[in-house]
Amino acid sequence: MSLLLFFRDALKLYRSIPSFQEYILVEQTSYGVEQYAKQANGKWLLADYVGKDAVLKLESVDFEISLMDLYKRVAF
Numbered sequence: 001m002s003l004l005l006f007f008r009d010a011l012k013l014y015r016s017i018p019s020f021q022e023y024i025l026v027e028q029t030s031y032g033v034e035q036y037a038k039q040a041n042g043k044w045l046l047a048d049y050v051g052k053d054a055v056l057k058l059e060s061v062d063f064e065i066s067l068m069d070l071y072k073r074v075a076f
Helices: 003-014
Strands: 022-026 032-038 044-050 055-057 064-066
Touching: 003 022
Parallel strands: none
Antiparallel strands: 022 032, 032 044, 055 064
16 A cells, blocks of 8 residues: 555544544645545535645644745655
């Protein structure tokens, strides 16, 4: 099983926790982030962020960061 599949399977388990609101997957080999955010109706919304100019804005807390800053010390 790939690491990405492992984390997606983990998301299925985390979604069963009522207070769990957000899940973030960060790519290791390129500028990329997947954000899963629980909506008010209980459904989960996926947002993909790709490229160094993308800006990740968390839904569950007041925080945002550009992918360029997130990957500042990463050498691809």
